[in-house]
Amino acid sequence: MSIQFDPRNNIVQLCLQGMGMDDNGKPEDASLLFLKAWSESTDDFERFLSAYFVARHQENVSDRLKWLETSLEFAIKLNDEAVKSALPSLYVNIAKCHEELCDTDKAKGNYELADSYKGTPSDKGPFYHGTRADLKVGDLLTAKGDSNYKSDLKMNHIYFTALINGAGLAAALAKGDGTERIYIVEPMGDFENDPNVTDKKFPGNLTRSYRSQEPLKIIGEATEWLRQSQEEIRRWREKLANNKGEIIN
Known part of the structure; x- marks a missing residue:
């Protein structure tokens, strides 16, 4: 495991x-x-x-x-x-x-x-994407969406993770008023380690966070994950607001 x-x-x-x-x-x-x-x-x-x-x-x-x-x-x-x-x-x-x-x-x-040891990650998943969008099995998630963390920024990649609780945090921080959703996804092409977290504070990509320019296909939905408290979400939003680093897009 x-x-x-x-x-x-x-x-x-x-x-x-x-x-x-x-x-x-x-x-x-x-x-x-x-x-x-x-x-x-x-x-x-x-x-x-x-x-x-x-x-x-x-x-x-x-x-x-x-x-x-x-x-x-x-x-x-x-x-x-x-x-x-x-x-x-x-x-x-x-x-x-x-x-x-x-x-x-x-x-x-x-x-x-x-x-x-460099190159395309060999992670086999399962993979998750957290959002507030109401989607269904078979839909494709694609790049060029708005950033959750920086206004007026269109993302060149679609992001996902192999850690369900990480996807849960992304869903909680996502823009909009919809229900927090975690979709189980399948990458339709090559993907890479997310450079925004890889070898930053911790060595490597311990959060198993990835990104791709190719679509992600929704193959299911998860309903059980460790949800953040309102206080934890508040602290995360505050931390993101104070982050002066540039997003690697």
Whole structure:
């Protein structure tokens, strides 16, 4: 069974707090939070994630390499679709460490491994799209729709996810007054990792978020998912309103 990335997970929360400290110019406090995440990790996913962030705060390149290799070890052990998306980033960072240590052969080998994991995602789904639109089985969802997050922006891709609760959040944040709907969809062409989330805060594409320029065909509808509270939705809307980053369209 695939890992379900949960932002409420204790270790994920500690990593988010650490990133917040980093953003506020407090790297020492961030480092302590990441080490706390490592010490409190209880499974391989949490160890993979916390080791990755501990590595980023190592000034000594050998220590950084050790922690990156620890993160990689757990990522490979997990053999999970979402975690595999972090492998290119891990291998690139390991290669950079070997470059700093003047080991060109190991650097080259890790860059090659990073390249070998890039390309079209191999995720088999099932896939979901959250919206407030009233649609039916057989309908096609297409690109060029309005962005839910930025006014006057037409999206060049149609977005979807393999995590049903992620689609539920998208439905809750969608424009309009219609009922929140989650449609089970089938991509009609190639798709790629959503660059707006991939290798941003977390390594890889842990939320299994994708986009395509080809249509998505509705093949069913989901009715059970973890719904956000009104307070959680309010915080998400506030966070999106304060986001100054550009949407990669």
